[in-house]
Amino acid sequence: MMKADPPHLRRRHVLAVLGSAACVPLAAYAPLALAQTQAAAAPALAPGTPIRVLIGVPAGGTQDVLTRAIAQEVRESLGPLVVDNRSGAAGRIAVEAVKTAAPDGRTLLLGTAGMMTMFPSAYKNLSYDPIKDFQPIVNAARFELALVVHKDVPANNLAEFIAWARKQPGGVSFASYGAGTPSHFLGEMLNRSAGLQMVHVPYRGSTPARQDVMGGTVPAYFDTVGGALQMLPSGRVKVLATSGDKRSPLMPNVPTFVEGGQNNVVATAWFAYYAPLKTPKAVVDQLRAEFMRAVNTREVRQQLVQNGMYPVGDGADALVKTMREDSARWAGIMKAVNFQAND
Numbered sequence: 001m002m003k004a005d006p007p008h009l010r011r012r013h014v015l016a017v018l019g020s021a022a023c024v025p026l027a028a029y030a031p032l033a034l035a036q037t038q039a040a041a042a043p044a045l046a047p048g049t050p051i052r053v054l055i056g057v058p059a060g061g062t063q064d065v066l067t068r069a070i071a072q073e074v075r076e077s078l079g080p081l082v083v084d085n086r087s088g089a090a091g092r093i094a095v096e097a098v099k100t101a102a103p104d105g106r107t108l109l110l111g112t113a114g115m116m117t118m119f120p121s122a123y124k125n126l127s128y129d130p131i132k133d134f135q136p137i138v139n140a141a142r143f144e145l146a147l148v149v150h151k152d153v154p155a156n157n158l159a160e161f162i163a164w165a166r167k168q169p170g171g172v173s174f175a176s177y178g179a180g181t182p183s184h185f186l187g188e189m190l191n192r193s194a195g196l197q198m199v200h201v202p203y204r205g206s207t208p209a210r211q212d213v214m215g216g217t218v219p220a221y222f223d224t225v226g227g228a229l230q231m232l233p234s235g236r237v238k239v240l241a242t243s244g245d246k247r248s249p250l251m252p253n254v255p256t257f258v259e260g261g262q263n264n265v266v267a268t269a270w271f272a273y274y275a276p277l278k279t280p281k282a283v284v285d286q287l288r289a290e291f292m293r294a295v296n297t298r299e300v301r302q303q304l305v306q307n308g309m310y311p312v313g314d315g316a317d318a319l320v321k322t323m324r325e326d327s328a329r330w331a332g333i334m335k336a337v338n339f340q341a342n343d
Contacts, residue, residue, distance in 0.1 A: 044283045045078060045283050045286050045287065046079075047076070047077065047078060047079035049079065050081070051079060051080070051082065051107075051108060052107050053082065053083055053084065053108045054084045054097055055094060056086060056091025056093065056110075057085065057091060057205035057206060057207075059085045059207075061177075061206045061227070062224055062308065063110050063112075065226075065304075066110070066140060066271055066307075066309065067083050067110055068081075069299070069300045069303040070140070070291060070295065071083075072300075073297050073300055078286075078287070090115075090178040090204075090341075091112060091178060092119065092126075092127070095115050096127055096128060098274065098275075099128050099134070099276060102276070103279040103280070105283035105286075107275075108137070108274065109134065109274045110272075111134075111271070111272050111273070111274050112181070112270075113181075113326060114178060114181035114269070116274075117130070117326040117327040117330055118180050118185070118327075118334075119180055119341075122180035122339065122341040130327075131324075134276065135275040135276065135277060135279050135284045136316045136320055136323075137274060137284060137316070138314065138315060138316075139314035139319040140270075140271050140295050140313065141309040142268050142271075143224050143225060143268065144224070144242050144243045144267075144308075145182060145186050145224055145225065146222070146223055146225050146228040146239050146242045146248075146251070147186075147220065147221075147240045148213055148220070148222070148239055148240075149213070149219055150216045150218075150220075150236065152216060153219050153238070155238075157255070158255065158260030158261070159261065162196065165196050166196065171196070171197040171199050172220060173199045173219060174200060174218070174221065174222065175212060175218045175221040176200060176202050176203065176209065176222055177206040177209050178203065178204065179202040179342075180341045182222075183206075183221075183222045183224075184202060184222075186265070187220075188337050188339070190262060191337075193262040193263075193264045201218055206224070206227050210227060213237060216236075224269075224308050224309075225250055225251060226309060227308065229251070229307075239254050240254070240260075241256060243256070243266060243267045243268065244268060248308075270312065272319055273287075292313050295311050295312070
């Protein structure tokens with residue numbers, strides 16, 4: 001059996017080992033320390049490959065305006081945001097594409113109140129669940145809607161429009177920017193409230209609907225306040241009412257539906273960003289922080305207000321709460337009018 005070294009020899013051995021380690025140049029540890037520091041500081045989503053934001057309507061609408069405004073503010077931190085308009089199926093094509101996209105933070109959805117709170121009640125066989133299939137990033141903006149009529153409609157206020165619509169044989173047609181959207185159901189709300197029988201004409205987005213109401217193809221259209229503002233300079237339309245609980249600061253001279261005697265016709269909608277469900281939390285957190293920062297910049301806020309939107313900047317919890325509350329409200333309206341969208 002080997003004998004253990006005496007205590008004084010063991011102490012000398014330990015000191016010798018420590019001394020030899022101390023003689024190793026500090027530079028030898030530098031690469032490891034630098035790598036650890038860089039890993040801790042590196043963002044989950046580094047600027048580089050463009051981030052595509054899928055929008056479910058044709059180019060040219062307020063959704064494009066919102067996303068391009070945010071894109072200017074996050075270019076340095078996230079890289080370029082590219083608008084990808086995927087119109088069709090009332091926006092469901094865009095939603096389904098993001099649902100199945102790679103969960104790497106490079107493909108996002110600009111979801112609307114219609115897509116995320118109305119469609120679950122409107123469609124029997126909806127291929128996605130707005131809450132279970134996506135990661136909520138931020139509720140960026142909200143907006144009100146407006147009743148826009150062609151200039152030749154013999155009405156200069158809501159009461160005159162209702163009186164005129166009641167006299168039209170076969171009912172008056174009204175356009176929306178998609179079946180099962182706030183634009184559609186604002187018309188249905190007015191039908192119920194005023195005892196009208198207007199006929200719904202759904203369009204594939206706001207741009208073609210605006211073209212037809214300005215051209216007189218359809219006499220009435222329920223657009224966003226921002227969209228109505230874009231049409232007014234043409235001189236071919238009139239705005240008779242807005243859908244908020246108080247007058248829009250963008251159209252202070254236009255009464256609300258409530259002021260026009262239609263107390264139940266109140267509606268607002270919103271635009272929010274989402275990522276595929278399995279997107280890593282660190283990536284979602286980074287996207288949320290940058291989008292919320294952008295929405296709160298003076299430049300973005302000014303652009304939103306100029307286009308009929310109000311900055312929101314709600315995070316995930318507040319957005320999901322809004323989704324649940326709005327889903328219940330719109331479900332009640334659809335049940336009351338016995339609405340079922342065609343798949």
